[in-house]
Amino acid sequence: MKIVFIGLGTMGLPMAVNLVKAGYDVHGFNRSDAKVAALVAAGGIAGGVLDSEVEDADVIITVLPDSPDVRAVLLGPDGIVGRLPEGSTVIDMSTVTPTLAVEVAQAAAAQRVSALDAPVSGGEAGAIEGSLSIMVGGEADVVEQRRGLLEAMGQTVVHVGGHGAGQTVKAANQLLVAATIQAVAEALTFLDASAVDLEPAVQVLAGGLAGNRILDRKSASMLAHDFRPGFRVELHHKDLGILLDAARRVRVPLPVGALVSQLMESSLARGDGALDHTALLRGVEQMAGRGR
Known part of the structure; x- marks a missing residue:
């Protein structure tokens, strides 16, 4: 499984590292090259050109600071949702507005791509330990399909409802x-x-x-x-x-x-x-x- 992981900050980097430890193929993207280097040192892969990387990705994970960042990466003029392969899943693990989570899910569905909003709680310590609490909004079958991946990052993974419910x-x-x-x-x-x-x-x-x-x-x-x-x-x-x-x-x-x-x-x-x-x-x- 190829995972494109966008956002290797305080939370994102240890989450991505835990995916690597679980055996996933993680391609990391971040504004800071140092964070990408840290992922590579842990066994991950430095992402190349984002548009090309996502074209054969199975899962795209975003852990970004705010709603405008998520909107720009996923839905903006250069957004990647329109480039995702059919059958892939975009999982936004940022903390954003519930309305944006619904908007992302609708845009993904138009491309025959599934979407989950899966914000986390537990802080940096929980991200490092892989003990995060992950509250997941989206379709139940998609949650179950991606549960193993989520459990590599969190100890408590709960489906809380439809799109936007996680947020x-x-x-x-x-x-x-x-x-x-x-x-x-x-x-x-x-x-x-x-x-x-x-x-x-x-x-x-x-x-x-x-x-x-x-x-x-x-x-x-x-x-x-x-x-x-x-x-x-x-x-x-x-x-x-x-x-x-x-x-x-x-x-x-x-x-x-x-x-x-x-x-x-x-x-x-x-x-x-x-x-x-x-x-x-x-x-x-x-x-x-x-x-x-």
Whole structure:
């Protein structure tokens, strides 16, 4: 099986490497040559001319930053959907709007190509470990046809509905993650200001009803104020915009979602956009007069 993998960033590169480890023939494309070289070092193949590469591809995977990037690569004037061979599958694993996922699926169907929207959750660590949660929208038979490939990248692969459903579930995921990070940031700041020993406090919180994956995976770096990006503030802010737009379409108020989106906006305004989304902690500390 020939896989053309477009987007070898923080998430895409380890995902592509895991496909290589699973025995797939992975041809990588990225704006940075260094990321392509890293894939080649892991046993992948440097992509040549994209238009030519996709003409005999079985699967095309995109992991790109935003909806305009996906639109340009797949549907734009130089988009590749019209060049894909009949029977191939395009799997967009970016986080984009549900409406774009439907648009991609319709364009693919016109070429007798199948499409899945399959965004992921689990961060850089999950991408490296191959333990991502993958929420898949599309036709059930296509999901099953490509399940083995998806399971090479993720531990939890769930078909959540038709085209666009994967992106809708991912939007809900981003609400829960952002709200939890903010809650953890507030709790840590409160505990620190109260002169509580933070590490044992986190340990006991994680063992009770307040336990969550943010405490498990992110608390150590938050306590150390290590905000090297696993998932950048600027990307999470973008995702919350997708969430609020989608919620507006179905007339569902999301007051917590709107608030945490504003807090992400504040983080961007402070110049923290390239930091990990746990940098929300910096905003809470500054509001409390405890900024570092």
